[in-house]
Amino acid sequence: MKGFDVKNESNVPLRNIAEGLRDGTPIALGYFAVAFSLGIIAKKAGLTAPLGFFSSFFTRASAGEYGVYTLVAIHATYVELIAMCLVTNLRYMLMSAALSQKLAPATSWFHRLLMACCITDEIFGISVNHRGYTPPAYTYSAALISSLFWAGGCATGIVAGGMLPTSIVAALSVALYGMFLAIIVPPARDxxxxxxxxxxxxxxxxxxxxxxxxxxxxxxxxxxxxxxxxxxxxxxxxxxxxxxxxxxx
Amino acid sequence: MEQNSPILYILLAILVTNLIRVLPMLLIKGPIRNTFLRSFLYYVPYVTLAVMTFPAIIETTLTPLAGVIALVVGLIAAWYGLGLFPVALICCIIVYLIDTLLPML
Incomplete structure (x- = not known):
């Protein structure tokens, strides 16, 4: 993973995309594992694999989706669903506010909105830790690859539910926490x-x-x-x- | 009440979840000057991720010991600057080995 020492200023879109894909890949792998177990719950709520893919790709919220699928399973009211989404995703408001401080002043509204929609715990984590202003291309490419794996993991979980041994599922689910540690610990050194x-x-x-x-x-x-x-x-x-x-x- | 379709639930969830993400970005124009607010936003990401990591990392593994060792080794690996992927991989391997080997002892 070494040897990617980037000296130039981050105004080269291709480099930003490459960096985004590089940092997004471990997140994507962790997402696949977590979304897989989420898919098992989504299946219980009556979601088909395409619907699970669609839902996960556009929601991208682990705890939030978990809450939503449990409510769908019991045919809860729409008011309950909205309340659940608000509570489980409230931290994204804080993250969006924090990320707004990391955008170059000239960033267009289109990019601001799309950047905000990309926010998940991990994509926010790497975006806010990007040195200097965060280039949208970096966040987009990391969000795209991780969202595809997130949605794919959910769909796979719906189809292949209980086929993987629990020891492998448990080991994969720790990947996410390993990533969290790699994000929060280095700044604590400085x-x-x-x-x-x-x-x-x-x-x-x-x-x-x-x-x-x-x-x-x-x-x-x-x-x-x-x-x-x-x-x-x-x-x-x-x-x-x-x-x-x-x-x- | 009519039979609620999963599709309507999901469209609603997508709408609400993304509105939450977009609203602060729309409302906050330019840099925040208030020192407390800037400090608060500076610490939020670290605190959130730390709170979500512990104790959840111990609760997801089959044996708590596997989670504890993965946490300690992950902390050390991250401290010495290994990237996202190596740290994640190390944690996975540790948990798999301990969870599969421990019952054999």
Whole structure:
């Protein structure tokens, strides 16, 4: 994976696309594994493979889709469905706000909207960590390849449900968390405040998973509340000093 | 109430989920000046991913031990700057080996 040392400024679309595909590939593989298990749930809700592909390609929300398929299975009301989408995907609002700060000022509305639609936890993670302004082509290519694998994984899960051994499914599902670690740990080396934020996140998240009452909440709800709480406290105690590599000012 | 079709549910889910993504991008014009808000948005991605990783990484594996070791090795590998794919691969291999070997002991 070394030897990709890119020295030039990121104004070359082809290079951005190549980088996007390079960084999007491990995400795509992780997505396939997670979407595969999601497909097993989608099948229970009565989705066909083409519908699962369509749904996953345009939604791209793990917890959100899980919630939606469980509601489809019990023929819930549309109001419940909307509420579920809001709660499980609320973090995308925060991510969209954060990503808006990483776009070059001259970026067109078309690109702003399309970039926003590309947001998933992982695509956001690599996009916001792109040095300088994030070129749309980088995000698009990473989002495209990962979305295809996400949708393909869901469709495959619907068709081939229980055919893979559980040991392989369990091993594949960890790929996603390995990727998360590779995204969040290197910045913690350079910025001690990020390190503190990560330690607090791990500790509080672990405590909340076993604590009374809180552990009864869905993991999506806990994720939202902990994110707002921890980020606010760290932002209050350790505000960033200067512009963080957001290009020119 | 009429028989709800899965297609209508899914179209609605697609619409709502993408509206959530698009709204902040539409409402926020130009750079945010407020220091607290900028700091908050700076920490959000790290905190979200950390919260989603732990303890979920321990809960998805067949044995918690496999998740714990994958987490520790993944943290070390990431600390020393291995990329997304190598770290993910290392975690997968560790979990597969421990989950399949441990029951044999």
């Amino acid at each position: 910025d001690r405040n990020v390190l503190y934020a990560l330690i607090a996140s791990f500790l509080l998240s672990g405590i909340c998973a076993v604590a009374p009452i809180v552990s009864q909440w869905s993991s999506g709800t806990r994720t939202i509340l902990l994110t707002i709480l921890i980020s606010s406290v760290v932002a209050w105690l350790r505000p960033i000093k200067k512009r963080e590599s957001n290009g020119t000012e």
